Amino acid sequence: MRMRTALLAALVVALGTVTATPAVAAPGFGSSGEASTVRVATYNASLNRGSAGALLTDLRSGTNAQAKVIAQIVQINHPDILLLNEFDYYPGLEAAKAFTTNYLQRSQNGHTPVDxxxxxxxxxxxxxxxxxxLNGDGRTDGPDDAYGFGAFPGQYGMLVLSKFPIDTAKVRTFRNFLWKDQPGNLIPRDYYGANADILRLSSKSHWDLPIDVHGRRIHLLASHPTPPSFDGPEDRNGRRNHDEVRFSADYIAGGARAQYIRDDAGRRGGLESGASFVMVGDQNSDPADGGPPGPGVGAIGQVLSLPRVHDPLPTSAGAVVASVGETGHRTPPQLRTADFSDPAPGNLRVDYVLPSRDLPVAGAAVFWPAPGQPGAELMPPTVSSDHRLVWVDLRI
Incomplete structure (x- = not known):
């Protein structure tokens, strides 16, 4: 025990400078003609509940312990644009308004509120x-029989919060896109049989949100592919994860590669050539590790290898300490963003903020303080989430 404690202490000291930029509020707006630093973040906050209505009840109370911790983490990092994964969907932004009003706009343990x-x-x-x-259990009403795994409509939803205007009239969503319409798809037809042709590709959705940042249009590309696990030898989830990530890669690549893509309004094609973007979300895909062998492992490489994409490689000291004792992983521990069960799958890099190469990067980090550092008490999955907030600062 003494040797392990000493090792952890040494790692904290040695890796204390891993984080590229301190996790504090991003600089304010620049004056006219000046570049300004804008922080874009993604966070799988695990603000999902097991029954419809439960999250709204928790958020309206203003006293939910988990929501207070999540809000504190957001206040510490103070992103200007934030994607929250696993935030149950409610029409009319009911849950979003309750979370922002009752938690984010109220100081959590002395931290500056964020609006x-x-x-x-x-x-x-x-x-x-x-x-x-869909899963052959003789029923049609189970969570595995839904278009995306879930106990009720909207579970594990997505929410974008922004200090900058979102051009909602130009938003593109791809929730209804059929998996079969992706050329070269990996649908396990032997498993799904006649049901294969009704399956939607996105387990949640894929969004393209144009955001006006100081007069510059930036496309926020948000998604949350299914985990490549919780299935059988047919690898239905591994295959779906691969194709969901591939959809984002094809959309960013644009041109002929994206001609098959059609949004929910019927418009075809991908991202325009030269458009600025930031791809965000829990992609449930590590570049080299996790899950059984199959197409889901390393699927994110389809995006990372694109010439238009810049990977800032955000790091943390906490991930290194939390990964002590793990063996067989190839992704460097400082890049990991999720604290999954040991020994399998272990800690993985699955959450990404990937800007286009025309957006200069001023800093990047994973908010994962090592033991003894401020904020470390917020990290256990039982307190907040098994994922970590990831941010990138851009010069706009």
Whole structure:
């Protein structure tokens, strides 16, 4: 025990400078003609509940312990644009307004409140019944029988919070896009049989949100592919994860590669050539590790290898300490963003903020303080989430 304690202490000291930029409030707006630092973040906050209505009840109370910790983490990092994964969907932004009003706009343990005047959410596929028996258990009403795994419609949804205007009239969503319409898809047809052709590709959704940042249009590309696990030898989730990530890669690549893509309004094609963007979200894909062998492992490489994409490689000291004793992983521990169960799958890099190469990066980090550092008490999954907030500062 003494040797382990000493090792952890040494790692904290040695890796205390791993974080590229301190996790504090981003600089304010620049004056006219000046570049300003804008912080873009993603966070799988695990603000999902097991039954419809439960999250709204928690958020309206203003006293929910988990929501207070999540809000404190957001206040510490103070992103200007934030994607929250696993935030149950409610029409009319009911849950979003309750969270921002009762938690983010109130100081948590002395931290500066944060206000997001612009918010976006939309329906997702999780929990939406297909009316089919997809998993062969003789029922059509289970979470595995939905378009995306979920106990009720909207579970594990997505929410975008922004200090900058979102052009909602130009938002593109791809919730209804059919998996079969992706050329070269990996649908396990032997498993799904006649149901294969009704499956939607996105387990939640894929969004393209144009945001006006100091007069410059930046496309926030948000998604949350299914985990490549919780299945069988057919690898249905591993295959779906691969194709969901591939959808984002094709959309960013644009041109002929994206001609098959059609949004929910019927418009075809991907991102325009030269458009500035930031891809964000829990992609449930490590570049080299996690899950059984299959297409889901390393699927994110389809995006990372694109010439238009810049990977800032955000790091933390806490991930290194938390990974002590793990063996067989190839992704460097300082890059990991999630604290999953040991020994499998272990800590992985699955959460990403990936800007286009025309957006200069001023800093990047994973908010994962090592033991003894401020904020470390907020890290246990039982307190907040098994994922960590990831941010990148951009010069706009």
């Amino acid at each position: 997001y005047p612009f918010m976006y959410t939309a329906p997702v596929n999780t929990g939406v019944p297909t009316g089919r028996d």
